[in-house]
Amino acid sequence: MPRNYLFTTIVFFTALMTGCAEHGPAQTSQAATDSIPVTSRPLFRDFMGINGHLTFKPDLYKQVCRLVRSYHNISWDVKAPGDAITIPNTINNINWKRDAYGPWKAAGFETDICMQFLGVGLGSPDYKQLWAGKEQWAYDYGKAMATYYGPSGAEKLCTSLEIDNEPGTRFDPALFKTLFTKMAEGVRAGDPAMKIVTPAVAVKADPYSQGLNDLYIDKKILPLYDVINVHTYPTIEKSADSENSWNRSYPEDNSLQYLKVIEDAIAWRNQHAKEKEVWVTEFGYDACTPEAMKHRKDWALKLNWQGASDLQQAQYLVRSFLVFATLDIRRAYLYYYNDEDEASFHAASGLTRNFVPKMSFWAVKQLYQTLGDYRFRRVVKKETDSLYVFEFIKGDDPNLLVWVAWSPTGARTHQQKGYQPHVINAVLDNPPSWPVSTAAMTTADEPAKQVKWEKAGDTAIRLEVGESPVYIMFQTGQ
Numbered sequence: 043m044p045r046n047y048l049f050t051t052i053v054f055f056t057a058l059m060t061g062c063a064e065h066g067p068a069q070t071s072q073a074a075t076d077s078i079p080v081t082s083r084p085l086f087r088d089f090m091g092i093n094g095h096l097t098f099k100p101d102l103y104k105q106v107c108r109l110v111r112s113y114h115n116i117s118w119d120v121k122a123p124g125d126a127i128t129i130p131n132t133i134n135n136i137n138w139k140r141d142a143y144g145p146w147k148a149a150g151f152e153t154d155i156c157m158q159f160l161g162v163g164l165g166s167p168d169y170k171q172l173w174a175g176k177e178q179w180a181y182d183y184g185k186a187m188a189t190y191y192g193p194s195g196a197e198k199l200c201t202s203l204e205i206d207n208e209p210g211t212r213f214d215p216a217l218f219k220t221l222f223t224k225m226a227e228g229v230r231a232g233d234p235a236m237k238i239v240t241p242a243v244a245v246k247a248d249p250y251s252q253g254l255n256d257l258y259i260d261k262k263i264l265p266l267y268d269v270i271n272v273h274t275y276p277t278i279e280k281s282a283d284s285e286n287s288w289n290r291s292y293p294e295d296n297s298l299q300y301l302k303v304i305e306d307a308i309a310w311r312n313q314h315a316k317e318k319e320v321w322v323t324e325f326g327y328d329a330c331t332p333e334a335m336k337h338r339k340d341w342a343l344k345l346n347w348q349g350a351s352d353l354q355q356a357q358y359l360v361r362s363f364l365v366f367a368t369l370d371i372r373r374a375y376l377y378y379y380n381d382e383d384e385a386s387f388h389a390a391s392g393l394t395r396n397f398v399p400k401m402s403f404w405a406v407k408q409l410y411q412t413l414g415d416y417r418f419r420r421v422v423k424k425e426t427d428s429l430y431v432f433e434f435i436k437g438d439d440p441n442l443l444v445w446v447a448w449s450p451t452g453a454r455t456h457q458q459k460g461y462q463p464h465v466i467n468a469v470l471d472n473p474p475s476w477p478v479s480t481a482a483m484t485t486a487d488e489p490a491k492q493v494k495w496e497k498a499g500d501t502a503i504r505l506e507v508g509e510s511p512v513y514i515m516f517q518t519g520q
Contacts, residue, residue: 078370080419081438087414090363090406091154091375092393093324096142098379099397100149106393106406110146111154111323111375112200113207114138116183117161123176127183129190143191143199153200154239154323154375155191157184157225158207170214173221180221184228192233202237203229204271204323209241210250219257226266239269239321245306254310264315269372272307273324276300276358278454286345288387290327292354292452292509293362296426300325301365308370319372325362326377329355329400330390338385348455349390356405356485357452357510363409364432364446364511367418376406401485405510408484412513416444422470427451429468429507441519443474448511465508469498474516477503483510 091109098110116123118132130138146153163169173180184203191200205225209218226238240258247253251273257263258270276298280287291298304322311318328349338347350358359376366374381392393403416434422445423431430450436442447468453461476497481490493512495505505512 080417080435083367083417084372085415085417085437086363086367086410086434089367089373090410091323091373092379093375093377094146094379096136098142098146100146100151102394102397103379104149104151106403106410108150108152109154109373109375110151111156111204112142113158113160114155115158115160116163117166119183120162122172123162123183124179127186129186138191139197139199143197147199154202154204155187155200156204156207156239156323157187159209159213160207163206164209164212170217173217177220177224180224181228181231184225185232186228188229188232188236192236194233194235200236202239202269204239204241206241208250208273210252211247212249215256218252219260219263222257223263223266230266237268237319238266239323240267240271242271242273242324243307244272244303245310254307254314259314267318269319269321270307270311270315272304272320272322272371274300274303274322275325276327276362278456286347288345289348289454289456290350291454292450293358293365294426294430294450295452295454301369304366304369304371320370321373321375322366322371323373323375324377325366325374326388326391327355327358327402328387328390329402330381330383330385331395334383334385334390342386346456347385347387348458349385350455351458352401353485353510354452354455354458355400356402356483357448359402360405360409360483360511361448361450363406364430364448367434368421368432399487404484404486408481408490408513412481413444413446416442419443423447429466431470441517443516443518445470445473445514445516446511447505447507447514449507449509452509463509465506467504468507469502469504470514471502473503473514475518476516478515478517480505480515481513483512485510 087108090107091111092103092107094110095113118134121133143153162172187203189195193201205222229236229238242251243254244251245254247256276290276293277287278289278291308320311320329352330349363374378391380394380397381390383395384390393400413434416436419433419435422433423429431445431447434444449464449466451464477495480493480495482493484490493505495503498504
């Protein structure tokens, strides 16, 4: 595909950060975590996802997950609302079945399509005029999308549809309500088995997240969606020691809103829409090369934007997945699949750099392969700024367990010069058995290194734990 097609989407996301800076963590209530039955939690292979687009290489990225989210621009399908719908062919000579969703399915991916209004919504100065009188067309488009791509159709290319990406508070609320209603009704008519996903939402609305109480509590709207969709980034609020709100921090940093925005959405769901799922469809970390950082320009240079190191990106993505697994959410899609090593927010978020795996690729691959058949079971230890240990169980087999241990510490990207990572000589009490094996987080295409451990008395083990997670495998009942 010509490069400018892909970057239509990329450029849009460059404008994303201002809103995402308001997203962001709080410590999870242990009582809330323990109240969720283990058997109702997803296996990691059904939990881990990635954001993709037309240049997505399924044979490469199937090593790291089996869920993919696609930015599907409506303005590719038609020049303007009201035009003839020619699914799967687009006006820019793309065939979604041939060029994307067909190969993705063949590689084993389950696809979530984000029907993005880019070009016919925000970003188009006359979007209200474009949609005037097009209510029936919105219904027809939703129906056509679900009929062709849905799980009940002949193609079975996707299982869920999102109605726009990040309209936030910038999109005319009355018009969006009409379009959401008509498109959702069309999707229901086209394939009732298709899950309908909201755009990015939050309890507290902002320019990039719609307010749950502003639309999605409406009794007429509630039956029209199945999934509450949250975007969250670990961004630091502007303060005396941070020149901007675009730099990021490690996942467990309690000063962030990174986890809290998810927890708030879950609490809202529990109160108002108990049958809905909650998904995180965007989270991530930028990591470009030192050479790229030398060429920062414009605002990134002026405001001292800093990315994470390749190692930090690997650590923080893996740890984000692990912390998300303790929450009552069904899926988490990392942003992004690939980048071209640009020193700017959202422009260095790929697991690959020019399709060459970064450290994060290998670390996420290890997480997927190690825990793919496992689900979160319980928090073994959760000591702020010291040590986290989570337990995962293979399927429903109580004999096969993995503990993942790490130091929940790290650098704020704008302060990382001279940062010394934390390392702990950890004593883990009452393991389910003596470890069968251990594995350090890997950052290269090579076998993971074993982590030495020793008995600490009759009921504990001792090992060194740092900011890269350590996997500790147990087998009981022998």
